Amino acid sequence: MERQHFDNHHTGMIFQCPLCSSVPDDQREDFMRDVRFSIKNYQRDDIIVTQGALYESLYILIRGEVVTEMADEKGDFMKVAHISAPNPLAPGFLFATNNRSPVSAICKEPCVAVVIPKENVYFLMRKYESFMLAFLSYISNKVSSLSEKLRLVSLRTIRAKLAYYLLKESAGEQSFRLNAPKEEIARLFSVSRPALVKVMMEMAAEGIIEVDRRDIFIRDRAALQNMF
Template identity: 30%
Template sequence: MNQLIEALAKTKLFKGLTIGEIEDLFKRSRPVLQKFARDEYVAHATETCDYLMLLLSGEVVTYMEDKEGKILQLEAIKSPDVLASAVLFSTDAVLPVDIVARTDCRILFIRKDKILDYCQRNEKFLKNLLCDMGDRLLFLAKKLHELTFGTLRSRIAKYIVQHAKEDEFILPVSKEELARFFAVPRPSVSRVFMQFEREGILIQNGRKIKILDRSSLEKLSEKLGDDYSYGEL
């Protein structure tokens, strides 16, 4: 099997499709495969989105930045996955975020008109695309809820509870990355960790964390709701 077809088959966009159906799209669409190095921009905010992007290997992050340079990290996306599906068929098909390679990665670009043509030809593909768009909408709604209603203490508590399977664990990301994700200055994140330490909730040594009072963290995290999940940053 062609390695590219095999990689496409692993994406949720092609869930339930046969290899023959995927090969049919590949032949009709003539996609473009590009490689990006770590920290390289895949796409910039305000760029017109004329292509569906399929992340076949590696990982990317999406950012928003205001005029004052304040950065909000929206999401870390690991392969295989779809990028910017909700933007593609919007009235104003302009990217609202910067997409940056977090690791070396490969991304397949398929033209918008080819995607539309295949949606009309294959109902399973259409349903998968609509499902991905819906998932993105739900993610953004939860992100908005968290930024609007959650305190920084509750957000960090939620993150720790979700990622600490044991009482001793290593933070998956730096506090700088956490600050970008929570859209706050880095010192604000550090202050919350120091408050937790003074209150006897945890002990920290760099990214090494030892939880002393999990119930307090769980009570704080409950303010965001049980259905809220941060996933991977």
Template identity: 25%
Template sequence: MHISSSNMRFVETLENCEIFKGVEKSFIDEVVRNAKIERYGAKELVRIRGDECSELLFLVEGEAFGLFTNPEGRVLQIDHMFAPKLLAAAVIFAADSQYPVDVETVRPSVFLTLDKNFFVSLMMKNERLLRNYLQYVSDAFVFITDRFYEITMKNLVQKVCSYLVRLMEEQGSSIVTMDMSKEELAREFGATRPALSRVFIELEKLGVIEMDGKKVKIKSERYVRDYAEFE
């Protein structure tokens, strides 16, 4: 099958996308020929959290952020995406398929959108494409789970460091005595005791603190204060 020169650059780009690894160029060309092209400048919103997701959205040139704004207005960067990349793979075929985050370009970028029912017909004809997609969705789920764990743990580290700074200031020393048990502290922070214990263990491994029962020796005040002020 002849591939037009105008499509060739997109075909060659998508060949490097995990979805199309090992898939014939003719199939990738069929995707490009049936896709719509969207072009955006830097720092433009491509999709907004809650928008209907009835398409496959491929980033083929440029880069974009996946951003989540919480009820307090704080913006969390969930993902930093570089071409080539399929966005929102884990929600496309959900019963209520909506974009889970805002998609904002970092620099001028190009996207291809493809009807999801057409893509299903392609997967039904190509086992490699189907297997690639299933693996991609599974990897996306693992990534987002790990990312939220990282954000949650970062917030918990911040709370622990803020607590240690308060103790240092109240007790006028870098060797402090905790005024709460870990169980009480976990309730105070809205965390489980095992999660809190992991934070203290990690801080010890990093050489930031040294634990002896309820006594804590802060060995790196800079680290603790920097994390306490983390935004």
């Protein structure tokens, strides 16, 4: 693959990406010399990766935002995630035996991606331990997050999903602050924000929780545990 020029902005964005941010400062110049890449520009609604296509290069989004979608056998589409720069696109599938993308990645706005072939990613992982560890950590965290999403999917009602989520977020504490805004939680539950807020206010009216914006106080932990 022909090597293209990385300007200072692109270089800065690369090292803000979770896969590369832990590369030590004194190794970054060598790291950039070792990267074999192409830079691809996309417009709004362009498809960066198509569901079912072989995923043989690492895509790092350095500008813009994409949404990933999955189509079922009936042709219905389900939004899976929103990914904003600087972040990688589906790195967990790069070294899979069946390395076909399970989703399509569609640009919500003009995007720029750095594309690194799999062989070069493997070389960088062998040469730069910090990159390898960050890569493995990123994939592990994604697997952990996916397991939580599967748990939420198994819960059928918003009430059950919210009870499970609040107990997990509380980490055993009676009072805590939500790490994510309600819009993001609603998206995680695949429901609308008004529907989520309605259930949350119902729980508050029943005396199970107290809500002050993102601050939560659990009054009846047993009631939450009995909801799922």
